Amino acid sequence: MAELTTLDVAVASNVHDGDTVSMEGFTHLIPHAAGHEIIRQGRRGLHLVRMTPDLVYDQLIGAGCATRLTFSWGGNPGVGSLQRFRDAVENGWPQPLEIEEHSHAGMATRYAAGAAGLPFGVLRGYVGTDLVAQTTTIKTIECPFTGEALAAVPALNPDVTVIHAQRADRHGNVQLWGLVGVQKEAVLAARRSIVTVEEVVDELPAVPGAVVLPEWVVSSVCEVPGGAHPSYALGYSVRDNAFYRAWDAVSKDRQAFSDWIDEHVMATAGFGEYRELVGV
Amino acid sequence: MSESSGGVRGAEPPVGGWTTDELMIVNAARRLGALAAEGKRVCFVGIGLPSTAANLARRLYDPQPVLVYESGCIGSKPRSLPLSIGDGELGETSDAVVGVPEIFAYWLQGGRVDVGFLGGAQLDRFGNINSTVIGAYDRPRTRLPGAGGAPEIAASAGTVMVIMRQSPRAFVERCDFRSSVGFGDGPGDRERFGLRGGGPQSVITDLGVLVVDPATCELVMSAAHPGVSREQCVEATGWELRFSEPFGATTAPTDDELGALRRLQAA
Numbered sequence: 090m091a092e093l094t095t096l097d098v099a100v101a102s103n104v105h106d107g108d109t110v111s112m113e114g115f116t117h118l119i120p121h122a123a124g125h126e127i128i129r130q131g132r133r134g135l136h137l138v139r140m141t142p143d144l145v146y147d148q149l150i151g152a153g154c155a156t157r158l159t160f161s162w163g164g165n166p167g168v169g170s171l172q173r174f175r176d177a178v179e180n181g182w183p184q185p186l187e188i189e190e191h192s193h194a195g196m197a198t199r200y201a202a203g204a205a206g207l208p209f210g211v212l213r214g215y216v217g218t219d220l221v222a223q224t225t226t227i228k229t230i231e232c233p234f235t236g237e238a239l240a241a242v243p244a245l246n247p248d249v250t251v252i253h254a255q256r257a258d259r260h261g262n263v264q265l266w267g268l269v270g271v272q273k274e275a276v277l278a279a280r281r282s283i284v285t286v287e288e289v290v291d292e293l294p295a296v297p298g299a300v301v302l303p304e305w306v307v308s309s310v311c312e313v314p315g316g317a318h319p320s321y322a323l324g325y326s327v328r329d330n331a332f333y334r335a336w337d338a339v340s341k342d343r344q345a346f347s348d349w350i351d352e353h354v355m356a357t358a359g360f361g362e363y364r365e366l367v368g369v
Numbered sequence: 370m371s372e373s374s375g376g377v378r379g380a381e382p383p384v385g386g387w388t389t390d391e392l393m394i395v396n397a398a399r400r401l402g403a404l405a406a407e408g409k410r411v412c413f414v415g416i417g418l419p420s421t422a423a424n425l426a427r428r429l430y431d432p433q434p435v436l437v438y439e440s441g442c443i444g445s446k447p448r449s450l451p452l453s454i455g456d457g458e459l460g461e462t463s464d465a466v467v468g469v470p471e472i473f474a475y476w477l478q479g480g481r482v483d484v485g486f487l488g489g490a491q492l493d494r495f496g497n498i499n500s501t502v503i504g505a506y507d508r509p510r511t512r513l514p515g516a517g518g519a520p521e522i523a524a525s526a527g528t529v530m531v532i533m534r535q536s537p538r539a540f541v542e543r544c545d546f547r548s549s550v551g552f553g554d555g556p557g558d559r560e561r562f563g564l565r566g567g568g569p570q571s572v573i574t575d576l577g578v579l580v581v582d583p584a585t586c587e588l589v590m591s592a593a594h595p596g597v598s599r600e601q602c603v604e605a606t607g608w609e610l611r612f613s614e615p616f617g618a619t620t621a622p623t624d625d626e627l628g629a630l631r632r633l634q635a636a
Contacts, residue, residue, distance in 0.1 A: 115455050116455020116456070117457070117460070160515065162514050162515045162516070163514050163515055164515075166454065171514065175511075175512045178512040179512050190515060190516070192516045193469070193516075193521070194474075194518065194520070194521040198470070201474075212473075212474070212521075213525065214521050215520060216562045216564070217524075218516070218520050218550055220501075220516065237563065238563060267460050268442070268460045269468050270440070270455075271468065271470060323460065328457060330452045330456075333453075
């Protein structure tokens, strides 16, 4: 049963120190506001999970919230490296980051297995790559019907999955559309979930191709307009590509990064203030 | 890198000339157009250079390649180049948008992709790609973004095309990390691994074109761009580069090709 609440309350009740946290969004609908709130509340020791950790995970890692990352591609899409992620892996700053590395197909298979209540998922993948030797959660199994060797990867079942969506109704039923990524699987695989939405409406008009998550699979729904920035919500906002480009310089320098977090996250009361600050 | 006649590496295009990046992108688009004409139309596109070349091919050739992006976009027809694989433009101009588990499971693994179009940080003589780390995995000199969708694209696409700038740092004897498999350590490895796709058949660089020698599974230089010498190719390659016989030359980009590329990049 979804609770309509504020983001600070949703994070306080659903995200705890040491949790395995998945914040999904494949370029579109990335839950930046929720990431900021996790930093603001000072969570520590998180095991972050995501196919495409980008700026919000760079911020969480650089702010010292995470000790472990499970992922398949960690970069600034279209721009280059993820500087805080690199600094953590290359230099252990601000603390060492243990990594568990997969491919996109493997991560998607792991979420789907988690959502389906299976202990593992199967795919044709990884064979011949050096990932097999580095990642203990990649195994080979034999197909019981054909004898073929296939890759097996364990289910992902996060303690909490956090996503952003276009809208919800007053009962907490959630609707998202456009590039829907792996969000449905990530929510259904998780024990708890937080969904931030652009708006809460009386009725959810049907949208072709939309994913609907019924209120009984969502823990908390929070209205946070623009809560994906600098990512976007189709129909509400466009991707702030200039912000992604500018992030490279901010994140390259430890002090510049820390100053940015202090000013934009720690010194703001919420995402509304942050949006005023960055002028979006 | 020295200048070549007609082209200037990494610089703004001179009047009436072209950059070596433009040569590379135009030649990659030509190859995609040729594959589409053979009926290999469906192209799984990585972001950056592959996306630029694939979108150029869509503008130049009939039949057009069908662009598939890992963000779940099938049949994308973006009006301007996307910065990321998930820009709104990609989704809004697609024939269909599906979830990420589906794009990898049903469409790529299911054998629906004709051409996988990849880039990378390092490439070795057997077409294996590194996009993970420079240096040792546990103590990397440079931590790169990682494999992303590439391992399964390289494994499952009917054929693989690679686009990369050619330099001794990038074209190496052995990749520091094997993120995606080309031909492994040589003949027989793809079969041994059970990989269903055909592997990398061509590599388009800013110096020319490499193709795979079916006997040795080694990438050999088959053509150079206008004004590029064999010596330049050898110097830019970290393994003992072989040349196919006869060794060819790509034709200079036409005004139509350059015009279409520049309009695309300005859009």
